[in-house]
Amino acid sequence: MSMLKRLLIGRPLKSTALGEQKITKTKALAILSSDALSSVAYGPEQILLVLVTISATAFWYSIPIGIGVLILLTALILSYRQIIFAYPHGGGAYVVSKENLGMYPGLIAGGSLLVDYILTVAVSVSAGTDAITSAFPSLHEHNVTIAIVFVLFITILNLRGVTESATILAYPVYIFVFALFILIGVGIYQIVTGHVSPALHVPIGTPVTGISLFILLRAFASGSSALTGVEAISNAIPNFKDPAPNNAAKTLVAMGSLLAILFAGIVFLAYYYGIAPKNEVTVVSQIAEQTFGRNVMYYFIQGTTALILILAANTGYSAFPLLAVNLAKDKFIPRMFTMRGDRLGYSNGIIFLAVMSIILIIAFEGKTEHLIPLYAVGVFIPFTLAQTGMMVKWIREKPKGWVTKLIINSTGAAISFIVMLMFFLTKFTQVWYVLIFLPLIIAVCYQIKKHYDAVGEQLRITTCEPPAPIEGNVIIVPVAGITHAVENSLNYAKSLSPHQIIAVHVPFEREDEIIFEEKWNKWQPDVRLVSLHSPYRSIITPLTKFIDTVQRKAGESNYQVTVIIPQFIPKKGWHNILHNQSSLFIRTHLLFNRNVIVTTVPYHLKK
Template identity: 80%
Template sequence: MKSSIKRYLIGRPLKSNELGEQKLNKTKALAILSSDALSSVAYGPEQILLVLVTIGAAAFWYSIPIAVGVLVLLLALILSYRQIIYAYPQGGGAYVVSKENLGVNYGLVAGGSLLVDYILTVAVSVSAGTDAITSAFPSLHSHNILIAVLFVLFITTLNLRGVTESASILAYPVYLFVIALFIMIGAGMYKIFTGQVTEALHSPIGTPVAGISLFLLLRAFASGSSALTGVEAISNAIPNFKDPAPKNAAKTLAAMGTLLAILFSGIVLLAYYYGISPNEQETVVSQIAESVFGRNAVYYFIQFTTALILVLAANTGYSAFPLLAVNLAKDKFIPRMFTIRGDRLGYSNGIITLGFASILLIIMFKGHTESLIPLYAVGVFIPFTLSQTGMILKWLREKPAGWRVKLAINATGAAISFIVSLMFFLTKFTQVWPVLVFLPLTILLFHRIKRHYEAVGDQLRIASCEAATPIEGNVMIVPVAGITHVVENSINYAKSLNADQIIAVYVAFDREEEKKFAEKWAKWQPDVRLVTLHSQYRSIIQPLTKFVDIVEHKSKEMNYRVTVVIPQFIPKEGWHNILHNQSSFLIRAFLLYRRDVIVTTVPYHLKK
């Protein structure tokens, strides 16, 4: 039954040689890898206004020069990541660049930041999408968390079906969103140019504003730069592109940058000219759409597509997180399970981990997008800064043709990214301080995992100095709970191995019961030695493991190996297991960590 449900949800398994069919063309890649960056225009301009509103509506004109600064940073990042795509076509983005040019720990800072950031991508995107829905339908506001969790489960399932299939479905909402915003921006600008928007709605550009400061403007710039989250995703996901992968990835990156610049600029300008002020009950995009069209079908179309892309922007995380996890896992910094492809040739362990972590985060933050965005943004700009700095060192070291121009691009990106990161720490420390805790802990965990894998490799390698101890005999211990076919099956198995000695062990809670069982055993299996253990505290595990330890200690002196043969019956139906105690499972769990004890289970399958 479980297998049927799995097939229904994620589809039939794909053969390994079908991997090429799971590669993305530029059109699908733009949808699936740019959805995070494009969706951020729905809240990036709003973050600028949230800072400026503390001074007053008269300060809103500053959003325009701040937006120009954000666009300069966007251009620097697009040009820089284009260079990274060609320099590191195997993918990995900021992690690989930082590791190879700055050192392992810097690479781990970038990799750890991005892993957490992709979790935040899902949480922020879904939370923002849920906010867009409840802005249009206020009666749903109390169900924000439930709606967000259901969206995460849907997107996780969709990605488990494979990259190509999820991209085919998600391309439509992304392009619908782009069309909807182009319609809104075009209609809004037309009304401005034709004089249908009164100048009383906004203060003139250049109006002096009391209380404005460079610090506040930098804070607004840093907040607005949250619109650039997701720019690095394409450089991480180059292996997902059809050949020639680097060339296709670079073109997709340029297309994403162009669309992002147009949409971001348009929303900032409309918000300024229409005098939009941010509030908790309605998003800035919703207010702009209502001001331009009123609450008609076009308004609801814009809100619907905005909600869709905000939710589906999470898919950028699902595309990039598993590939980044693969790079870290190959370097042995996270569990190797992240390198395994699932039935649909996607890295399903990474997808499931991302979905679970995102749901946990949504519940912890109660779906409040504004609480997540600063943490989300600073997690992006740390890798931005490191990757740009790494590329600077690469150009200085290699000095290829045109390296000075490349150096200038990366230096600009590194400087601005560093300033933005610094501003987040200075102005939103109460919201971003967890970064200072989880990054050192994450790096420590990465190194612990790496040391474990190295230690395992050293001990398993045949060439290691530790020689295997020769085994000269075998003592088999069979825990028995009664005289049954299950026990008979296990005893027969033990006899077939020609062990030097077979010992059946029975743990009794009552002296009379112990005596009766010994008599029955002597008649049933006279050639198999029975040891009965009395348990005063009704524990099976304690007396059994103590007995095994005694036998193991004596056997070690003769270079004998102790094998514990555990009888276990397997019910016909899986749910029947809850009707029986799990003594065999507990015995196995306790004995597996005995250094020189072999544990084997002999199953007996029930037929009804």
């Protein structure tokens, strides 16, 4: 197992190598923007899916709706840029909400993002798998298996360290961006040179029967799903090379610029080409086919799109562990998420994310498309809370230029809230789970923090009563027979307290009790033996009752009761299933139910 781990993950790194695991802006742009950039593949299509319910004439509304999405993107980029400098240690929406709005809003933001990153992995990998199996229909029945293999592959890459995963995964992301730039550039060139007929689309401003503000807001909310992943950089600031905040801010602006250009280009081409959404063919696929025909470039764009959808999962792997670290430091989730693995990454967070994503993929049989609204609303809740938290911060602190910052955050908060509200109003059947899992997350986090606080209070020397002095030891040794394992334990007990040792035997039959006592008196005459006949064939019940009796008497003289449990260890691990593991059950029961010291003395078998 150790060799396999080294092969898959690599050799352990020293803590001093942590600086080498920081990433440059170029690599960070690729691994932290993959989720946001991949949404270009389905964001414009979501707008058309709503407008087509009115008529094809309504497609011209995709242009002003797309402009609205870009305005929201601008507000979010400017806001998260401010968050990066205000909270340079990462945490994003969680830290902003907690420090400015309170613990519960912080937990809502943090919990939403944790769930959202799990959904990011499950939805992205499933979408990418669908794209592959659509090209190769014979693989369709293996969707779940293929998706799980992709999750395991990305997990192993991330366990190897941030720099290695960034180096490998950066190329496909930039190839996708390059492919879409070619698509948009060639498409616009053909429009400018008159190779695309203006008759394919209706002019902007054409009256549309049946259109309403509600429909437009619904289309806007659906198109805003293209903005998922924008917050990832603010969560992952510690992964950047120094100066981390400056590099993170530049990367965020670069991501926003790329996303704006690609999104605007796809929306414009879809409008000008008169593209209508189809179940079996994506909007990007239709644009590529009309631009290039079914040639090498078409398949190149389709291939890179499928790849970016899968690699969008890596945004979750980059942001989830660091967000989990912030929550764990505040005692809201288990402390294990703060531990770095052999390769200096937060491996517990990476593994937990992978396991939960695989469970989702299996539970939904790889068909996670109806989780997209839940995935989107899970982002806009933190968006709204983060913007509102920054508004409170500027009003409270009033730094230089705070009015401009307040306007930016107020605009972002208002639009984010409208989008979130539209998701609840129009897709309630798909997002109502939020109303269940968020209160559950808050309740669980509260109980975890309550536990950690209680443990800290009880362990803290300054607040705890000093323990009673220990005058001596009463040692109890449960014995099942006369063996080397028992002899080894008795020798250890004699080295601690030669005059206060009690061997305890629990026979099920009276005849066995008499025979054992005779053998014991010949073998260990200087060690007191207590036989506890058990007609109901239970070892633990009579043993614990006896220990309680001894403990009460020992407590009167400030004596500590120590139970020494003999245990033989087979040479091979699988041999353990051939034995009844009584020592394990006794130890577990005593540790959790009795105030005694439990010591296991192992005796290793050689064959």
